[in-house]
Amino acid sequence: MMDGLLQGFGVLMTFQNLSLCLIGAVLGTLVGVLPGLGPATTIALLLPISLKLDPTGAIILLAGIYYGVAYGGTITSVLMRIPGEASSVVTCIDGYAMARKGRAGAALGIAAIGSFIAGTFGVLGVMLLSPPLAELVIAFGPWEYAALMLAGLSLIAFFAASGVAKAALMALVGLFLGSVGLDPITGTSRFTFGIPALVDGVNIAPLALGLFGLSELLFLALSGDKKPEILRPPSTLLGFMPNRTEWKRSAMPIARGSVLGFFVGLLPGGGAVLASFLSYAVEKRLTKYPEEFGKGAIEGVAGPESANNSGTAGAFIPLLTLGIPSNAVTALLLGALLVHGVQPGPMILERQPELYWGVIASMYLGNFILLVLNLPFVGFFVRALEVPRRFMATAILLVCVIGTWSTGLNHFDVLLAAAFGIVGFLLRRGGFDLGPLVLAYVLGPTLERSLRQALLISDGDLTQVVHHPIALGFLIVSAAVLLSGLVFRKRPAVVQDGGS
Amino acid sequence: MNRRQALLATGGTLMLPSLARAAWPEREITVLVAYGAGGSTDVCTRAVAAEAEKILNVPVQIVNRTGGQGTSAPAQAATSRPDGYTLATAGMAALAIMPHVLDLSYTLDSFSYLPGYARYLYGIAVPADSPFRTMAELIDAGKQRRLTFAAAGAPQNIGMFELNARLRTRFGFVPFPGGAEAVTAAIGKHVDFVVQNPPEMLPALQSGRLRLLASASDVRWKEFPDVGTLREQGIDLAVDSVLGLVGPKDIPSERVELLSRAFLQAAQAPAVADTLHRFGMIPAPVAAADFERMQRTAFAEFGPHLRAAGLARR
Amino acid sequence: MRGYARGVGIAALIFAGLAGWEASRLQTWSPFEGPGPGLVPQILAVLIAIAAIGVMAAPGDGELEGGEASPLRSRCFLAYGAAMLGVAIALPYLGFIVTGFAATLLVLRFGENRPMRESLLWSVALVAGVTLLFGTALGVPFPEGAAERLIASFGLLRLG
Numbered sequence: 001m002m003d004g005l006l007q008g009f010g011v012l013m014t015f016q017n018l019s020l021c022l023i024g025a026v027l028g029t030l031v032g033v034l035p036g037l038g039p040a041t042t043i044a045l046l047l048p049i050s051l052k053l054d055p056t057g058a059i060i061l062l063a064g065i066y067y068g069v070a071y072g073g074t075i076t077s078v079l080m081r082i083p084g085e086a087s088s089v090v091t092c093i094d095g096y097a098m099a100r101k102g103r104a105g106a107a108l109g110i111a112a113i114g115s116f117i118a119g120t121f122g123v124l125g126v127m128l129l130s131p132p133l134a135e136l137v138i139a140f141g142p143w144e145y146a147a148l149m150l151a152g153l154s155l156i157a158f159f160a161a162s163g164v165a166k167a168a169l170m171a172l173v174g175l176f177l178g179s180v181g182l183d184p185i186t187g188t189s190r191f192t193f194g195i196p197a198l199v200d201g202v203n204i205a206p207l208a209l210g211l212f213g214l215s216e217l218l219f220l221a222l223s224g225d226k227k228p229e230i231l232r233p234p235s236t237l238l239g240f241m242p243n244r245t246e247w248k249r250s251a252m253p254i255a256r257g258s259v260l261g262f263f264v265g266l267l268p269g270g271g272a273v274l275a276s277f278l279s280y281a282v283e284k285r286l287t288k289y290p291e292e293f294g295k296g297a298i299e300g301v302a303g304p305e306s307a308n309n310s311g312t313a314g315a316f317i318p319l320l321t322l323g324i325p326s327n328a329v330t331a332l333l334l335g336a337l338l339v340h341g342v343q344p345g346p347m348i349l350e351r352q353p354e355l356y357w358g359v360i361a362s363m364y365l366g367n368f369i370l371l372v373l374n375l376p377f378v379g380f381f382v383r384a385l386e387v388p389r390r391f392m393a394t395a396i397l398l399v400c401v402i403g404t405w406s407t408g409l410n411h412f413d414v415l416l417a418a419a420f421g422i423v424g425f426l427l428r429r430g431g432f433d434l435g436p437l438v439l440a441y442v443l444g445p446t447l448e449r450s451l452r453q454a455l456l457i458s459d460g461d462l463t464q465v466v467h468h469p470i471a472l473g474f475l476i477v478s479a480a481v482l483l484s485g486l487v488f489r490k491r492p493a494v495v496q497d498g499g500s
Numbered sequence: 501m502n503r504r505q506a507l508l509a510t511g512g513t514l515m516l517p518s519l520a521r522a523a524w525p526e527r528e529i530t531v532l533v534a535y536g537a538g539g540s541t542d543v544c545t546r547a548v549a550a551e552a553e554k555i556l557n558v559p560v561q562i563v564n565r566t567g568g569q570g571t572s573a574p575a576q577a578a579t580s581r582p583d584g585y586t587l588a589t590a591g592m593a594a595l596a597i598m599p600h601v602l603d604l605s606y607t608l609d610s611f612s613y614l615p616g617y618a619r620y621l622y623g624i625a626v627p628a629d630s631p632f633r634t635m636a637e638l639i640d641a642g643k644q645r646r647l648t649f650a651a652a653g654a655p656q657n658i659g660m661f662e663l664n665a666r667l668r669t670r671f672g673f674v675p676f677p678g679g680a681e682a683v684t685a686a687i688g689k690h691v692d693f694v695v696q697n698p699p700e701m702l703p704a705l706q707s708g709r710l711r712l713l714a715s716a717s718d719v720r721w722k723e724f725p726d727v728g729t730l731r732e733q734g735i736d737l738a739v740d741s742v743l744g745l746v747g748p749k750d751i752p753s754e755r756v757e758l759l760s761r762a763f764l765q766a767a768q769a770p771a772v773a774d775t776l777h778r779f780g781m782i783p784a785p786v787a788a789a790d791f792e793r794m795q796r797t798a799f800a801e802f803g804p805h806l807r808a809a810g811l812a813r814r
Numbered sequence: 815m816r817g818y819a820r821g822v823g824i825a826a827l828i829f830a831g832l833a834g835w836e837a838s839r840l841q842t843w844s845p846f847e848g849p850g851p852g853l854v855p856q857i858l859a860v861l862i863a864i865a866a867i868g869v870m871a872a873p874g875d876g877e878l879e880g881g882e883a884s885p886l887r888s889r890c891f892l893a894y895g896a897a898m899l900g901v902a903i904a905l906p907y908l909g910f911i912v913t914g915f916a917a918t919l920l921v922l923r924f925g926e927n928r929p930m931r932e933s934l935l936w937s938v939a940l941v942a943g944v945t946l947l948f949g950t951a952l953g954v955p956f957p958e959g960a961a962e963r964l965i966a967s968f969g970l971l972r973l974g
Binding site: 184200324325341344347456 | 703
């Protein structure tokens with residue numbers, strides 16, 4: 001294995017491949033920072049160019065973008081409460097709260113370092129554990145996925161700071177939004193009202209950008225001339241960095257996030273979104289400072305940010321060993337592999353070791369480059385907060401609009417985003433937590449589909465689940481999580497609403 | 501003829517083709533691709549477009565118009581100006597299946613048809629330790645008890661419904677969001693067999709996790725020349741899906757001719773065949789009239805099956 | 815907060831009613847495939863109604879995010895809101911460049927009360943910057959509009 005890795009670095013150390021790795025990482029960060037312009041759009045735009053490169057180079061470039069996005073998405077989440085992509089939604093909660101308290105640098109710094117550690121851990125996992133983990137993916141069938149999704153949904157219990165009814169309502173609405181579009185089993189269209197843009201469902205871009213970005217815009221408009229209360233930002237790089245306490249408190253969340261994120265990201269249908277929510281919930285449960293969650297707890301940034309990076313790495317396992325894409329981005333990567341004549345599958349190690357190891361080596365290097373890129377710029381990004389509101393807010397508006405447009409090239413999406421902006425504003429005024437909505441929206445479709453697939457396979461017999469120990473295990477976990485979150489939660493002394 | 505007359509005559513003759521060429525097309529042609537970049541439809545269409553560019557001498561630009569399960573690209577083309585500059589990919593999904601399932605803004609009569617250029621291959625495979633070693637065994641078992649199969653959707657499921665109707669088998673369809681997921685479900689033995697395209701199935705077949713029982717297409721798979729087609733194994737069925745181009749109806753017929761010739765020629769280029777093969781497709785240069793006929797026939801055939809399976813809207 | 819929470823509750827109740835009605839037109843159960851497309855949405859509609867009632871009963875207490883003052887009284891808020899909605903509505907007709915420019919100008923001049931010169935300068939700079947970044951550099955196709963067509967003729971923009 002070490003010679004494989006050395007071979008991989010050998011492949012990587014050409015001027016072409018190194019520059020591709022760098023370009024991919026930089027471009028990815030840029031794409032992650034710019035809301036709406038998701039990695040899928042960028043990779044799609046670059047695909048024709050990548051066709052002119054050799055397979056290894058092309059994959060290094062595209063993988064770098066995929067990676068960079070996971071890093072870049074944090075920046076707008078922390079600074080502007082706009083999720084760069086769905087998996088950064090959770091960071092909007094505590095990351096932004098930290099920025100308001102003047103600790104934006106610490107949040108960004110911890111996120112970058114946590115992401116590096118988790119990403120490296122993820123690559124190690126891919127390198128060492130691909131074959132057995134591929135078996136795990138294969139063992140997951142409809143029953144197991146349904147149970148996993150239920151377990152994921154039960155995490156809502158940890159987002160119920162604003163009240164059980166409110167969290168439940170948000171989750172239910174999220175589930176409903178997820179059911180818009182073509183029914184996964186019969187192909188009947190649901191709630192589309194003849195609008196072509198809705199046939200594939202409510203797009204994540206208008207939903208996330210509208211609910212978070214545009215609603216934030218409206219709140220900014222209300223904030224009058226008060227700049228957010230930022231203490232004078234430190235002038236040296238180190239001043240931006242997390243202080244000792246913050247480091248200590250982040251260590252375990254980073255570790256937990258790395259492991260959890262990797263395994264969740266491994267399962268197609270799980271993914272980085274679920275990983276980040278899961279990590280947030282776990283950290284909230286285990287922290288010694290539960291009252292800080294929602295108000296700027298560093299654990300709420302360290303954990304999820306690590307989880308979504310190791311989740312990104314984990315998604316490479318089903319991609320490379322089974323040819324299964326876990327999300328739109330890996331689907332594109334798969335297409336890129338096929339175009340270049342590379343057949344993902346168990347034989348990839350034997351047939352194209354230079355590609356496999358080259359990509360792995362580039363993932364190590366990519367993580368390192370991204371860390372080096374992101375850290376020094378933290379100061380620059382934090383100063384961006386100083387820009388007068390009118391410039392920042394109008395920029396947010398235009399970028400959100402073009403970002404939403406760029407995902408599907410249709411006007412309805414933009415209207416939808418504006419509508420969600422208003423809805424998000426009203427919900428936040430009412431003290432509702434938007435997290436459960438997004439989580440339910442992401443998990444709901446897979447849950448419904450898996451459940452119905454399971455019923456199709458078992459010919460309508462729900463009791464068949466007892467033959468599936470993994471599924472049963474997750475069901476027990478769901479019950480435990482619900483109980484733990486709702487019944488045994490650590491209630492702070494004062495009722496708080498900082499849950500948004 | 502004296503020399504000057506000869507010179508003039510030659511000059512005049514040489515001018516003629518450029519006069520004819522200056523007529524049409526004069527600017528770039530846009531092809532709307534119904535699926536996302538990097539996917540099989542997209543990459544194969546790009547390959548064909550690249551060849552067509554050389555023949556038509558104008559750029560052929562690809563724009564991805566995803567959504568609607570393959571219908572938004574043809575839908576947009578149907579309402580664009582019938583000048584021959586806007587075309588769209590159209591496959592079985594858009595023309596023969598979705599019109600039964602969705603309320604669409606177009607019908608089969610909304611288009612001028614251009615050639616087909618690619619055909620998807622399909623195969624039927626079982627997990628390696630499955631008791632079925634031949635299609636005959638699978639069918640026998642299917643007559644006696646319910647067997648489940650994984651597939652991403654039409655036309656594979658329709659093929660199996662057809663078998664159910666004819667042979668009285670009880671194959672139950674379990675839909676999956678993509679081919680790879682369907683194949684993985686079969687590897688994991690969550691279903692009894694899978695009907696999908698080569699690229700998704702090859703890694704598992706070659707590593708021995710799955711066993712190919714038959715090619716469901718009209719030809720055998722290049723990688724598995726010893727596995728017969730369904731027809732060769734005595735089952736008169738072929739799962740077929742041809743991909744082609746359409747434009748809005750009422751494009752002037754000379755332009756349709758010109759485009760048809762160009763794309764037909766492009767579809768036969770070796771570079772195209774190479775790309776197609778990587779995505780589990782084979783070149784299928786099908787003349788425009790035949791392509792139209794195939795789609796209309798499929799539309800008529802699929803209707804009853806979809807309705808019987810409860811999948812059709814009307 | 816209570817007012818907004820109750821408002822959301824009522825809206826959710828109405829939403830549940832409409833959703834349930836629309837969902838009832840879908841097949842609830844099919845002899846072939848078990849649960850039909852309508853089952854889950856119908857159940858969700860019922861649950862949403864229950865949760866909505868729960869929210870109206872316990873709307874919660876806490877500080878109102880964004881301040882106690884009514885947003886509709888703030889000129890700035892109205893300007894931003896109008897800009898946001900205006901862009902979304904006008905985009906199909908006027909394209910991004912013109913609507914973006916108008917929206918930014920509206921916000922700066924009427925919402926933020928800046929002098930005309932600064933408003934114009936920033937509007938131009940922002941729209942140009944976004945167009946160059948997304949449209950020219952990253953190649954994102956832009957919505958059709960007069961200004962877009964003009965720029966596309968220079969080869970700087972793709973139309974989508």
